[in-house]
Amino acid sequence: MIAILLLGGNLGNRDANLRFALFQLKKIVGKVLQMSKVYESGAWGKVADKPFLNQVIEIKTSLSPQELLEAVLLIEEMAGRKRTLKWSNRTLDIDILYLEDKIINEPSLKVPHPELQNRAFTLVPLAEIQANFVHPILKKTTKEMMINCADNECPKEYKKKGV
Numbered sequence: 001m002i003a004i005l006l007l008g009g010n011l012g013n014r015d016a017n018l019r020f021a022l023f024q025l026k027k028i029v030g031k032v033l034q035m036s037k038v039y040e041s042g043a044w045g046k047v048a049d050k051p052f053l054n055q056v057i058e059i060k061t062s063l064s065p066q067e068l069l070e071a072v073l074l075i076e077e078m079a080g081r082k083r084t085l086k087w088s089n090r091t092l093d094i095d096i097l098y099l100e101d102k103i104i105n106e107p108s109l110k111v112p113h114p115e116l117q118n119r120a121f122t123l124v125p126l127a128e129i130q131a132n133f134v135h136p137i138l139k140k141t142t143k144e145m146m147i148n149c150a151d152n153e154c155p156k157e158y159k160k161k162g163v
Helices: 014-028 065-078 120-130 142-148
Strands: 002-009 030-035 039-041 052-061 093-099 104-106 109-111
Touching: 002 014, 002 120, 014 030, 014 052, 014 065, 039 120, 052 120, 065 093, 065 109, 093 109, 093 120, 120 142
Parallel strands: none
Antiparallel strands: 002 052, 002 093, 030 052, 039 052, 104 109
C-alpha cells in the first residue's frame, strides 16, 4: 500500500526531528518513494506559538492502516512527543494524509486526513509530489484544493542557516 504522510514539528532541533522521523519510517514502515522539500510556516490553530517545519513523503508499506497508525504514534513518542493540548507545540507530528484512495472513518483513524484541504502548510509540499492526486471524498486534485484553500499563509521553502 502507498501512504502519503505529513511530517512536522516546532520544538527542539526541528531538522534533526524530521531526519529522525525519516530514518524510523524507513526502518519500521517501509520504503520512501518520494519526499517534498522541507517548508517552514507559522503555527496553525490557537495553541502553538513557534514556527513549524513540514515535509510530505510517499512511502510504500505492507502495514495495515491500524498498524501504520501505531507505528507513527510510536515514532512520535520516540522523538519525545508529549500529547497535551490539541494543536500545541510538539517535537514531531506525523499525519496520515492518504492511504491510496481508501476512505477510513474510525474513531482513531480518519483517512483522508479531514483537515488537509484547509492547510497550506500541507497542500504546498503535497503538491510538490502529488499535484494531480484526486482526493477520494472531495474529488479535487491537490492543485485544485490549493486554489480553494482559505489558509493564506503560504509556507516558505526552508533553508538551513549557514547553507
